[in-house]
Amino acid sequence: xxxxxxxxxxxxxxxxxxxxxxxxxxxxxxxxxxxxxxxxxxxxxxxxxxxxxxxxxxxxxxxxxxxxxxxxxxxxxxxxxxxxxxxxxxxxxxxxxxxxxxxxxxxxxxxxxxxxxxxxxxxxxxxxxxxxxxxxxxxxxxxxxxxxxxxxxxxxxxxxxxxxxxxxxxxxxxxxxxxxxxxxxx
Amino acid sequence: xxxxxxxxxxxxxxxxxxxxxxxxxxxxxxxxxxxxxxxxxxxxxxxxxxxxxxxxxxxxxxxxxxxxxxxxxxxxxxxxxxxxxxxxxxxxxxxxxxxxxxxxxxxxxxxxxxxxxx
Numbered sequence: 146x147x148x149x150x151x152x153x154x155x156x157x158x159x160x161x162x163x164x165x166x167x168x169x170x171x172x173x174x175x176x177x178x179x180x181x182x183x184x185x186x187x188x189x190x191x192x193x194x195x196x197x198x199x200x201x202x203x204x205x206x207x208x209x210x211x212x213x214x215x216x217x218x219x220x221x222x223x224x225x226x227x228x229x230x231x232x233x234x235x236x237x238x239x240x241x242x243x244x245x246x247x248x249x250x251x252x253x254x255x256x257x258x259x260x261x262x263x264x265x266x267x268x269x270x271x272x273x274x275x276x277x278x279x280x281x282x283x284x285x286x287x288x289x290x291x292x293x294x295x296x297x298x299x300x301x302x303x304x305x306x307x308x309x310x311x312x313x314x315x316x317x318x319x320x321x322x323x324x325x326x327x328x329x330x331x
Numbered sequence: 332x333x334x335x336x337x338x339x340x341x342x343x344x345x346x347x348x349x350x351x352x353x354x355x356x357x358x359x360x361x362x363x364x365x366x367x368x369x370x371x372x373x374x375x376x377x378x379x380x381x382x383x384x385x386x387x388x389x390x391x392x393x394x395x396x397x398x399x400x401x402x403x404x405x406x407x408x409x410x411x412x413x414x415x416x417x418x419x420x421x422x423x424x425x426x427x428x429x430x431x432x433x434x435x436x437x438x439x440x441x442x443x444x445x446x447x448x449x
Contacts, residue, residue, distance in 0.1 A: 164416065165423050166430045169442035187436045193414060194432075194439070223432075224414030325438065 159227040160205045161196045168198040170325070174263060174298040177291045179322040185269050185304030187325060192267040192302055193223045206265050206300075209257045211250065213270035216240055229257075233270040244270075244277035247286045254290045258299045266290075266301040271318070272309040284317055291321050332448055335377035336361045337368040337394065338410070339387050343433065347381065354441050365389035365397075372398050377405065379447060381431065384411045384418050392418075395425040406447045410435070 170191040172178060180188045196208035208228045212219060216230035231242045231253065242250050254266055268290075274283045287303070294301050303322065307315055334356050336347045344361045351359050360375050362368035365388050372380065380398060384391035395407045409422035412433040419430050428447050431439060 162416070164414070164419055164430065166419070167442060167446050169439045171442075186434055187438065190432050190436065190439055197414075222413050224416050 160207050161225060161227055163199060163205070164197040164224075166194075166198060168200055169194050172265075172300050172302075172325070174300060175295050177294050177301040177303065177322040178325045179319050180302065180304045180325045181307045182304055183306035183308065188267060188269065188302050188304035189219075189223060191325065192265060193225065195265050195300070196225070196228055204263065206263055207261050208265045208267065209254070209261075210267040211242065211254070211269065212267070213273050233273055244274050247274070247278060247282055250274075251286050251289055254301075255293045258290075258293050258297050261299070263298045265299065266294075268301060268303045271303060272306055275309070280314055287318065288321065295321075332356060332379065333358045333360065333375055333377040335359075335368070335371060335375065335380040337363075337380060337386070337391070338383040339363050343383075346434065350435065350437060350440055354437055354444065356444065365394050368394055369397055369401075372405075373401060376402065378449070379406045379408065379444070381408045381410055382427070383433070384409050384422055392421050392425045395422060395427050399426045408443055408447070 172191065172195065182188065192208060192210065195206050199205050210219065210228060210230045211233060212230065213233050215232050219225060219230050231240050233244050234241050235243055242253065257264055257266065271283065290301065305318060310318065334351055336344050336359065338344050348359045348361065360371055360377065362371045364386050382391045382394055386394065391409060395409070398405055398407060407427045408429045408431055409419065409427040410431045410433050411418060414432060422430065429443055431443060
């Protein structure tokens with residue numbers, strides 16, 4: 146049974162064509178990951194690498210990205226052709242989510258998780274969401290999506306600029322997520 | 332294991348070599364363009380070469396082909412700051428083993444080295 150009414154956004158995700166390169170990030174299904182960084186290079190690299198490669202079992206993942214960067218810039222830089230990309234902005238338009246409309250954001254992400262088993266979400270722009278909303282509201286949004294992820298085979302990556310938050314806020318943001326960590330040294 | 336880094340940006344080469352040292356690979360060498368890379372490649376015989384696809388003069392794809400004609404067992408990893416599928420395909424067809432997006436990081440670098448170092 147569908148989680149949401151037909152009114153909710155339901156991003157259609159088609160897989161990217163494989164690049165024929167190695168899968169470099171070993172992220173576990175059903176987990177959300179936080180990456181403390183600015184700019185969000187590791188997060189984008191991980192997201193793009195996972196949607197453009199196959200896992201050890203030969204399985205592809207479809208992705209959904211939400212970012213403060215305009216989707217055209219993201220497509221141009223990362224070669225994404227079919228992955229749905231939402232721009233976090235106050236301007237009206239297609240594939241734009243207002244930073245103050247946390248309800249639509251939550252529905253979009255949760256619907257994607259429901260529709261795409263093993264999908265991957267990149268949620269970039271947490272700082273922008275917090276600057277447009279009460280911190281606790283943003284935290285509740287992330288927790289809600291995170292709970293949904295943990296009951297699925299999906300993955301979520303959230304880049305966070307640690308300079309934008311105080312210690313308590315950072316701890317609250319990261320409490321139910323794992324940090325993307327380096328593989329063991331050779 | 333000897334590793335060669337080819338990039339026209341001195342700053343990037345420095346960062347890349349620091350990363351390589353951090354992930355445990357200390358025997359590194361560098362070059363800024365096709366000619367210097369071929370000279371270093373012939374002399375130092377690196378097992379793995381990280382090659383920027385956009386170089387002044389001859390391209391990274393041409394460099395990949397030339398390197399493999401000297402030593403077909405060498406492992407070339409293509410690099411670029413954007414993902415251009417056509418360029419990546421050309422690099423792989425020229426014999427590159429893998430691709431790294433710049434600026435790279437410890438996780439991606441480790442994965443590539445784990446995959447391609449013997």
